[in-house]
Amino acid sequence: MATLPxxxxxxxxxxxxxxxxxxxxxxxxxxxxRQQHGAQEGMAGGSLPDAxxxxxxxxxxxxxxxxxxxxxxxxxxxxxxxxxEGQLCAVRGGLSLxxxxxxxxxxxxxxxxxVRVEAGVTREALNAELRAQGLFxxxxxxxxxxxxxxxxxxxxxxxAVRYGTMREVxxxxxxxxxxxxxxxxxxxxxxxxAGYDLxxxxxxxxxxxxxxxxxxxxxxxxxxxxxxxVVQFERLEEAVGAVMLxxxxxxxxxxxxxxxxxxxxxxxxxxxxxxxxxxxxxxxEFHGSAAGVAEQAEAFRAVASEFGGGTLTFATLTEDRxxxxxxxxxxxxxxxxxxxxxxxxxxxxxxxxxxxxxxxxEARAEAEAAGLIAPIVGHVxxxxxxxxxxxxxxxxxERARAEALSARIADIAIRMGGxxxxxxxxxLHKLSTMETEHGAGALAVMASLKRALDPLDxxxxxxxxxxxxxxxxx
Amino acid sequence: MATLPxxxxxxxxxxxxxxxxxxxxxxxxxxxxRQQHGAQEGMAGGSLPDAxxxxxxxxxxxxxxxxxxxxxxxxxxxxxxxxxEGQLCAVRGGLSLxxxxxxxxxxxxxxxxxVRVEAGVTREALNAELRAQGLFxxxxxxxxxxxxxxxxxxxxxxxAVRYGTMREVxxxxxxxxxxxxxxxxxxxxxxxxAGYDLxxxxxxxxxxxxxxxxxxxxxxxxxxxxxxxVVQFERLEEAVGAVMLxxxxxxxxxxxxxxxxxxxxxxxxxxxxxxxxxxxxxxxEFHGSAAGVAEQAEAFRAVASEFGGGTLTFATLTEDRxxxxxxxxxxxxxxxxxxxxxxxxxxxxxxxxxxxxxxxxEARAEAEAAGLIAPIVGHVxxxxxxxxxxxxxxxxxERARAEALSARIADIAIRMGGxxxxxxxxxLHKLSTMETEHGAGALAVMASLKRALDPLDxxxxxxxxxxxxxxxxx
Numbered sequence: 001m002a003t004l005p006x007x008x009x010x011x012x013x014x015x016x017x018x019x020x021x022x023x024x025x026x027x028x029x030x031x032x033x034r035q036q037h038g039a040q041e042g043m044a045g046g047s048l049p050d051a052x053x054x055x056x057x058x059x060x061x062x063x064x065x066x067x068x069x070x071x072x073x074x075x076x077x078x079x080x081x082x083x084x085e086g087q088l089c090a091v092r093g094g095l096s097l098x099x100x101x102x103x104x105x106x107x108x109x110x111x112x113x114x115v116r117v118e119a120g121v122t123r124e125a126l127n128a129e130l131r132a133q134g135l136f137x138x139x140x141x142x143x144x145x146x147x148x149x150x151x152x153x154x155x156x157x158x159x160a161v162r163y164g165t166m167r168e169v170x171x172x173x174x175x176x177x178x179x180x181x182x183x184x185x186x187x188x189x190x191x192x193x194a195g196y197d198l199x200x201x202x203x204x205x206x207x208x209x210x211x212x213x214x215x216x217x218x219x220x221x222x223x224x225x226x227x228x229x230v231v232q233f234e235r236l237e238e239a240v241g242a243v244m245l246x247x248x249x250x251x252x253x254x255x256x257x258x259x260x261x262x263x264x265x266x267x268x269x270x271x272x273x274x275x276x277x278x279x280x281x282x283x284x285e286f287h288g289s290a291a292g293v294a295e296q297a298e299a300f301r302a303v304a305s306e307f308g309g310g311t312l313t314f315a316t317l318t319e320d321r322x323x324x325x326x327x328x329x330x331x332x333x334x335x336x337x338x339x340x341x342x343x344x345x346x347x348x349x350x351x352x353x354x355x356x357x358x359x360x361x362e363a364r365a366e367a368e369a370a371g372l373i374a375p376i377v378g379h380v381x382x383x384x385x386x387x388x389x390x391x392x393x394x395x396x397x398e399r400a401r402a403e404a405l406s407a408r409i410a411d412i413a414i415r416m417g418g419x420x421x422x423x424x425x426x427x428l429h430k431l432s433t434m435e436t437e438h439g440a441g442a443l444a445v446m447a448s449l450k451r452a453l454d455p456l457d458x459x460x461x462x463x464x465x466x467x468x469x470x471x472x473x474x
Numbered sequence: 475m476a477t478l479p480x481x482x483x484x485x486x487x488x489x490x491x492x493x494x495x496x497x498x499x500x501x502x503x504x505x506x507x508r509q510q511h512g513a514q515e516g517m518a519g520g521s522l523p524d525a526x527x528x529x530x531x532x533x534x535x536x537x538x539x540x541x542x543x544x545x546x547x548x549x550x551x552x553x554x555x556x557x558x559e560g561q562l563c564a565v566r567g568g569l570s571l572x573x574x575x576x577x578x579x580x581x582x583x584x585x586x587x588x589v590r591v592e593a594g595v596t597r598e599a600l601n602a603e604l605r606a607q608g609l610f611x612x613x614x615x616x617x618x619x620x621x622x623x624x625x626x627x628x629x630x631x632x633x634a635v636r637y638g639t640m641r642e643v644x645x646x647x648x649x650x651x652x653x654x655x656x657x658x659x660x661x662x663x664x665x666x667x668a669g670y671d672l673x674x675x676x677x678x679x680x681x682x683x684x685x686x687x688x689x690x691x692x693x694x695x696x697x698x699x700x701x702x703x704v705v706q707f708e709r710l711e712e713a714v715g716a717v718m719l720x721x722x723x724x725x726x727x728x729x730x731x732x733x734x735x736x737x738x739x740x741x742x743x744x745x746x747x748x749x750x751x752x753x754x755x756x757x758x759e760f761h762g763s764a765a766g767v768a769e770q771a772e773a774f775r776a777v778a779s780e781f782g783g784g785t786l787t788f789a790t791l792t793e794d795r796x797x798x799x800x801x802x803x804x805x806x807x808x809x810x811x812x813x814x815x816x817x818x819x820x821x822x823x824x825x826x827x828x829x830x831x832x833x834x835x836e837a838r839a840e841a842e843a844a845g846l847i848a849p850i851v852g853h854v855x856x857x858x859x860x861x862x863x864x865x866x867x868x869x870x871x872e873r874a875r876a877e878a879l880s881a882r883i884a885d886i887a888i889r890m891g892g893x894x895x896x897x898x899x900x901x902l903h904k905l906s907t908m909e910t911e912h913g914a915g916a917l918a919v920m921a922s923l924k925r926a927l928d929p930l931d932x933x934x935x936x937x938x939x940x941x942x943x944x945x946x947x948x
Contacts, residue, residue, distance in 0.1 A: 109826070110722075111718075111722055111827070111828035112826040112827055113722070114826070154666075154667040154671075160665060165665050167671065167674075168638075168642065177915070177919065182915065183913065183915035183916040183919060184912070184913055184915075184916060185912075187888075187891055187892055187893045187911070188825075188826040188891035188892065189825055189826060189856075189857055189858075189887075189891070189892040189893045190826075190827075190856045190857055190858075191628075191630055191634060191824060191856055191858065191893075191896050192628075192893035192895065192896060193627055193629070193678055193822075193895045193896065193897050193899040194894055194895045194899075194900055194904070194907070194911055194912070195678070195911075195912065195917075195920055195938055195939060196675060196678065196679055196683070196920045196923055196924075196938070196939070197628075197641065197671075197674045197677065198912075198916055198919060198920065200641075200674040200675070201671060201674070201675055201923075204667055204669070204671055205670055209670070220724065244585075248584075248585055248587070249695070250694065250695045291765060295765055295766065348667075350663040350665060350666060351662075352586040352588070352664075353585070353586055353664075354583065354585035354586045382663075382664045382665050383664055384663075384664075413663075414661075417661060417662035417663070418661055418662065418663040418666075419663045419665075419666035419668050420668055421666065422663065422665050422666060422667065423667050424667060425667040430668070434668065434669055437661070437668055438658070438659075438668070438669065438672075439657065439658055441651070441655050441657035442657040442658060442659055442672055443669075445651065445672060445927065446669055446670045448926045449670055449675075449923065449926060451926065452922045452923060452925065452926030453922065453923075464669055464670070
């Protein structure tokens with residue numbers, strides 16, 4: 001395959017004309033639609049695509065990519081648009097390929113606990129479809145993301161501590177390559193040793209190696225018993241200590257989420273949570289048989305008490321549990337309400353569990369030094385926590401301070417043997433962390449994979465792997 | 475990177491001389507040593523390497539690969555030598571890189587439930603080291619394989635149904651690239667969304683993309699309670715039916731292994747198992763708290779009884795459990811003893827659980843039509859079963875019949891949405907299944923990855939991805 005310069009050599013108008021000739025009204029280029037597909041939460045001045053295609057199936061995607069390849073025109077897959085690291089900014093223009101119309105659940109294989117879906121199905125839509133059969137799909141990034149987008153960013157959420165991330169639950173994919181060819185990866189078998197693991201190469205590649213159009217996913221039986229619980233602590237270190245011991249004991253909690261006092265204050269006000277104090281707080285969930293849940297809860301109660309935790313407040317009714325987790329999933333909006341008019345982005349450090357208390361303490365110290373409002377919320381069972389950095393979008397200085405703080409927190413995580421991003425991905429916004437985290441050698445390997453699978457650099461160019469690593473001849 | 479013809483253009487003598495100049499007595503080229511490193515169980519006339527290097531560390535591996543690259547000399551990583559699909563046959567000669575001397579456990583991080591080991595540490599050696607800390611590493615291919623070899627072949631074993639395969643338990647790797655550079659993949663964090671998943675690209679790549687020299691692996695706390703159990707059925711379909719329902723219920727069994735009557739007969743005789751009949755049999759293991767194990771066992775007892783299973787015989791004493799699992803791990807040798815002098819290879823079909831009964835029934839019918847002695851044993855909770863095909867190594871006709879049967883069983887699995895190999899890998903022996911399983915498009919993507927990471931085709935050439943797919947200019 002030929003290696004071409006990374007710079008844009010295409011004629012956007014010719015590309016858009018060719019796409020319009022094939023797709024007619026499904027191709028749109030109005031300012032509002034382009035704006036909607038290029039601007040991203042927290043990202044400075046998002047770059048807009050030249051046009052947006054509303055795809056209706058894998059065939060559309062293959063045709064569109066083939067046309068883009070012929071014109072060396074960038075193409076950016078687009079789901080619910082809820083990614084957080086600038087994955088959708090069209091830094092060199094191009095086509096935004098909107099997959100939300102590809103929203104069919106193609107198969108539910110209850111006997112095998114797997115499903116096949118189009119990439120535009122959202123996690124909530126899938127769960128609505130599964131519920132009647134006693135099944136559920138556990139992964140829940142805060143937003144109602146599409147499953148294609150979740151695979152592309154290797155998303156996880158509150159249940160990952162028990163059920164794994166998109167890396168673990170994705171069995172296979174249908175992918176359109178950079179040449180516009182349709183390939184399938186993986187099988188419906190639970191394991192395979194047959195060749196290179198293409199499924200997990202595309203999961204997390206943010207649309208830079210291929211475009212995911214269909215997914216086979218594991219699903220799970222709804223547990224016989226589900227109990228949510230809340231426990232509050234006097235000091236943050238105590239809450240974190242309880243989490244660390246819980247994980248080290250191997251207690252199979254389904255969810256264990258930390259909210260620091262500032263975040264708890266925001267959630268109490270925003271979601272009108274009653275009966276809680278402004279203190280470091282853990283939200284938990286236990287899944288299993290009735291006896292199993294009781295046993296887990298009792299074991300956790302002993303741990304929490306050892307760390308000075310207050311009474312464990314249980315919610316077992318679906319309605320009560322939903323209110324609790326809705327508050328957790330609204331944490332982002334609750335935090336933003338702490339400073340009306342502010343923009344925000346979230347750090348995403350993830351560390352070995354033994355370093356969690358140190359990592360959070362260092363991050364808090366950095367935030368205090370930076371003087372920013374920065375509540376903490378996190379999937380702490382995985383060692384993953386988010387600090388939401390609020391800043392005035394009109395102030396370049398404040399944004400720069402937030403960016404610098406974000407970079408320092410990434411460095412802290414990497415230094416502790418962890419990662420700059422547990423679940424939000426790299427996109428544009430974390431490109432600068434890649435060499436620190438992976439080293440120049442591994443990054444060069446990633447760049448050679450990008451060149452091998454996308455030699456014209458048309459698939460979401462400029463994302464995931466820094467452009468400098470993609471320089472020909474490296 | 476340049477693309478070169480796949481054929482050997484090297485001067486083996488010059489390459490060996492250069493290696494000898496660097497490594498002295500650690501490089502050996504005696505016939506016996508070469509024979510030991512090139513001949514493989516069940517493989518016809520294994521091809522021998524030109525020399526064997528006993529590496530003592532990652533630096534040795536990097537230097538050796540750099541010398542091999544300079545001479546375009548093949549290099550084949552070698553662990554315990556227990557792979558089953560011809561992964562170690564030196565089809566174009568070259569250097570066998572023996573990593574068994576790299577056998578240090580570098581770190582045990584009990585608080586994070588992870589370890590760092592050199593590639594030559596065996597699973598039994600790791601477990602011996604972990605036991606005193608109350609930890610264990612669950613994956614157990616039958617042989618006492620090295621952990622580097624297990625990662626390279628994406629191995630699993632009897633516990634994978636509960637703990638996952640090498641795909642799930644490998645956190646990160648140190649890898650020597652085809653250019654002799656040392657890179658690190660992954661972190662010690664439990665999850666990450668930072669770029670391409672190099673760890674899982676190297677896991678299962680059989681030494682064709684890079685050479686694994688160190689691994690970070692998840693380990694687990696030894697469960698509070700472990701109970702093994704055996705239950706026998708009148709008919710194979712009933713035993714399989716019980717497995718399917720167990721998995722569909724989501725019962726978290728740690729092991730659930732099937733032995734058909736022929737394999738059970740072999741094991742009773744070979745391992746002097748007492749108190750069992752020659753019937754379809756399940757060996758199980760339950761891990762958890764005392765109450766949890768009792769609950770799982772009771773739930774399974776109800777399932778087994780529904781399918782006409784006999785009494786559940788428990789073994790909770792370590793000694794009794796060990797005898798049972800030693801018999802299971804000796805199944806290969808027990809089966810070979812059914813026909814003294816015979817050679818054998820194992821099929822490795824893995825299917826969605828709902829198709830397991832059909833797959834086994836079709837495989838048995840094919841084996842009967844082929845007139846071969848072919849006991850069945852399998853990790854049936856994963857949908858994975860092995861048929862051990864015994865044949866007279868002196869009879870070309872019998873070997874050909876066994877090969878044809880093996881190919882038909884692979885086809886059955888693939889047709890049912892499964893894979894030709896659940897855990898043994900591709901090597902040389904299953905190359906012909908790759909296009910059927912993955913399709914030409916996905917296979918071409920794998921070939922382009924191979925070309926990108928190993929442009930000189932020196933890393934275990936001729937394995938994993940069929941050479942025809944690696945032709946330049948694809």
